[in-house]
Amino acid sequence: MSDPASQTIPEGTLADLGEFGLIQALIRRLPQGDQVLLGPGDDAALVSAPGGAVVLTTDVLVSGVHFRTDWVTPYDIGRRAAAASLADIAAMGGRTSAIVVALTAPPSLEVAWALRMADGLSDEASEVGASVVGGDIASSTQLAITVTALGDLEGREPVTRSGACAGDVAAVCGRLGWAEAGLAVLSRGFRSPRALVAAYRRPEPPYAAGPAAALAGATAMCDVSDGLLADFGLLASASGVGIDLDSSTLSIGEPLRAVAAAYGSDPLEWVLTGGHDHALAATFPAGTSLPEGFIAVGTVSSGEGVRVDGLLREGSGGHAHF
Amino acid sequence: MSDPASQTIPEGTLADLGEFGLIQALIRRLPQGDQVLLGPGDDAALVSAPGGAVVLTTDVLVSGVHFRTDWVTPYDIGRRAAAASLADIAAMGGRTSAIVVALTAPPSLEVAWALRMADGLSDEASEVGASVVGGDIASSTQLAITVTALGDLEGREPVTRSGACAGDVAAVCGRLGWAEAGLAVLSRGFRSPRALVAAYRRPEPPYAAGPAAALAGATAMCDVSDGLLADFGLLASASGVGIDLDSSTLSIGEPLRAVAAAYGSDPLEWVLTGGHDHALAATFPAGTSLPEGFIAVGTVSSGEGVRVDGLLREGSGGHAHF
Numbered sequence: 142m143s144d145p146a147s148q149t150i151p152e153g154t155l156a157d158l159g160e161f162g163l164i165q166a167l168i169r170r171l172p173q174g175d176q177v178l179l180g181p182g183d184d185a186a187l188v189s190a191p192g193g194a195v196v197l198t199t200d201v202l203v204s205g206v207h208f209r210t211d212w213v214t215p216y217d218i219g220r221r222a223a224a225a226s227l228a229d230i231a232a233m234g235g236r237t238s239a240i241v242v243a244l245t246a247p248p249s250l251e252v253a254w255a256l257r258m259a260d261g262l263s264d265e266a267s268e269v270g271a272s273v274v275g276g277d278i279a280s281s282t283q284l285a286i287t288v289t290a291l292g293d294l295e296g297r298e299p300v301t302r303s304g305a306c307a308g309d310v311a312a313v314c315g316r317l318g319w320a321e322a323g324l325a326v327l328s329r330g331f332r333s334p335r336a337l338v339a340a341y342r343r344p345e346p347p348y349a350a351g352p353a354a355a356l357a358g359a360t361a362m363c364d365v366s367d368g369l370l371a372d373f374g375l376l377a378s379a380s381g382v383g384i385d386l387d388s389s390t391l392s393i394g395e396p397l398r399a400v401a402a403a404y405g406s407d408p409l410e411w412v413l414t415g416g417h418d419h420a421l422a423a424t425f426p427a428g429t430s431l432p433e434g435f436i437a438v439g440t441v442s443s444g445e446g447v448r449v450d451g452l453l454r455e456g457s458g459g460h461a462h463f
Numbered sequence: 464m465s466d467p468a469s470q471t472i473p474e475g476t477l478a479d480l481g482e483f484g485l486i487q488a489l490i491r492r493l494p495q496g497d498q499v500l501l502g503p504g505d506d507a508a509l510v511s512a513p514g515g516a517v518v519l520t521t522d523v524l525v526s527g528v529h530f531r532t533d534w535v536t537p538y539d540i541g542r543r544a545a546a547a548s549l550a551d552i553a554a555m556g557g558r559t560s561a562i563v564v565a566l567t568a569p570p571s572l573e574v575a576w577a578l579r580m581a582d583g584l585s586d587e588a589s590e591v592g593a594s595v596v597g598g599d600i601a602s603s604t605q606l607a608i609t610v611t612a613l614g615d616l617e618g619r620e621p622v623t624r625s626g627a628c629a630g631d632v633a634a635v636c637g638r639l640g641w642a643e644a645g646l647a648v649l650s651r652g653f654r655s656p657r658a659l660v661a662a663y664r665r666p667e668p669p670y671a672a673g674p675a676a677a678l679a680g681a682t683a684m685c686d687v688s689d690g691l692l693a694d695f696g697l698l699a700s701a702s703g704v705g706i707d708l709d710s711s712t713l714s715i716g717e718p719l720r721a722v723a724a725a726y727g728s729d730p731l732e733w734v735l736t737g738g739h740d741h742a743l744a745a746t747f748p749a750g751t752s753l754p755e756g757f758i759a760v761g762t763v764s765s766g767e768g769v770r771v772d773g774l775l776r777e778g779s780g781g782h783a784h785f
Contacts, residue, residue, distance in 0.1 A: 190512035198507035201565035243523035289611035337728035
């Protein structure tokens with residue numbers, strides 16, 4: 142497998158290169174890890190599954206809904222598309238070993254766009270040692286990317302959403318609200334603070350914290366894709382418990398404060414309801430020494446719903462499709 | 464898990480029911496097999512992988528490209544979408560254990576359409592004992608369905624496209640040309656012969672023949688999704704061999720002859736170039752007792768390309784995206 146950076150990117154559109162030419166160009170750019178026993182190019186890929194069970198998740202990103210091609214580079218769109226699925230595997234306590242991708246795109250799409258998007262997918266996957274092992278391409282009026290991730294639990298039990306118990310500590314790892322604030326910045330036509338815009342364009346989920354949380358005995362976990370309130374709400378509902386958050390423990394980054402002040406917004410709302418940072422939210426038995434990066438933000442009660450400083454919060458704040 | 468047939472299908476559109484309501488309605492309709500250790504509803508599903516390695520493939524079907532909603536029922540579209548991926552797993556010699564699905568659809572889509580499509584996915588998966596273990600849904604202007612299948616090889620080596628050797632027997636299992644002829648019928652505004660239209664609407668890939676071919680020692684195999692010439696051509700290229708087909712051995716069903724006569728078409732062309740029946744094409748060492756359903760249709764040579772009755776055939780005849 143040669144270095145993508147050393148390869149010429151063909152000029153022209155998907156219509157110019159054709160389906161099979163595009164597939165060949167893509168395959169040449171995708172390095173394959175040791176866990177890949179058979180990579181792209183056959184009817185299916187073969188991936189090692191040493192743990193005896195695998196975790197599987199799929200996420201679709203649609204142009205104009207999940208991303209705008211004028212706000213995010215194709216490379217970062219690839220990284221975001223992969224991150225959404227990789228974070229789901231981490232949230233089960235697993236490590237992603239392989240992803241497959243389906244791209245639907247108009248024939249007028251530039252080949253360079255597709256190849257750079259694939260580079261982003263591949264590089265994000267490589268953050269956890271995973272490879273892009275296959276895919277499919279079809280013409281469509283609307284650009285969309287579906288990433289399916291396969292992960293290994295290394296023999297551990299999965300950490301589901303339904304295991305939280307009254308008395309547990311609620312904790313989070315990773316940034317909250319940054320992507321949402323970055324989107325607010327872009328929506329107003331600005332490009333700075335760059336840290337927020339970058340957080341929106343290329344989230345940095347704390348992948349290693351997923352297996353670490355599982356090893357530390359996490360009782361329940363999920364990734365924060367729709368916002369902390371929404372995702373802790375689903376976790377609380379699945380576990381039949383309530384969660385009481387203490388807002389004073391929630392880290393509000395300096396760029397969030399600055400932008401919120403400029404826009405007259407409440408930065409805590411971004412932290413509570415902003416999605417797409419793909420932080421991890423988990424619960425641990427009281428007294429657990431939390432894994433690196435996790436911060437205690439509340440407690441699990443025998444009630445229901447999510448309370449912030451004692452007040453019950455309704456609604457998700459996440460993106461509602463349909 | 465209750466019987467889908469006994470459940471009320473909510474009236475209205477996806478916009479009426481909302482994303483989470485739709486997901487809940489879908490989950491209630493999806494039975495889960497024993498190999499599913501954790502089904503839909505968490506960040507990822509957990510599926511048993513006893514063989515130590517898994518096969519993985521993804522296929523996307525786009526409305527207006529791969530299907531027309533006025534020609535095929537949502538239930539059959541679900542069956543076709545699943546069949547495309549299940550056939551790929553069979554073509555590696557594997558059995559599908561689980562599928563995940565991403566649906567992009569306009570908010571105006573009827574809820575009943577989505578649920579019946581999911582029923583089709585689930586029923587097709589159950590043909591091989593597989594379950595629909597998860598998915599994602601997003602709004603989009605164009606309806607598309609991405610199915611990713613996870614399969615088990617039961618400890619066997621995969622049957623790739625690259626193992627055919629000169630002297631091998633080339634064989635096929637399953638119908639050829641029926642779906643293409645059915646499409647020709649529908650394209651002319653007719654609905655009969657019903658056998659051909661049914662073959663287009665709901666292919667019946669010979670799933671069990673995949674593992675059977677692997678057990679019988681198949682040297683190479685692929686599913687026929689783009690046409691026999693195209694797919695044997697890819698197999699020949701991957702193996703560095705040629706394939707000589709004897710057209711007299713290719714079964715031309717009676718309905719194909721009848722429709723071809725009526726339309727002034729050559730039925731052999733449908734058999735050679737028609738895709739979407741998802742037959743299996745394989746090569747076996749000379750003298751192999753072919754598994755049930757396989758018919759010898761030619762021989763593998765040290766040359767290149769695919770010849771029919773001695774004449775080299777160029778081009779795929781399959782659907783070229785872009």
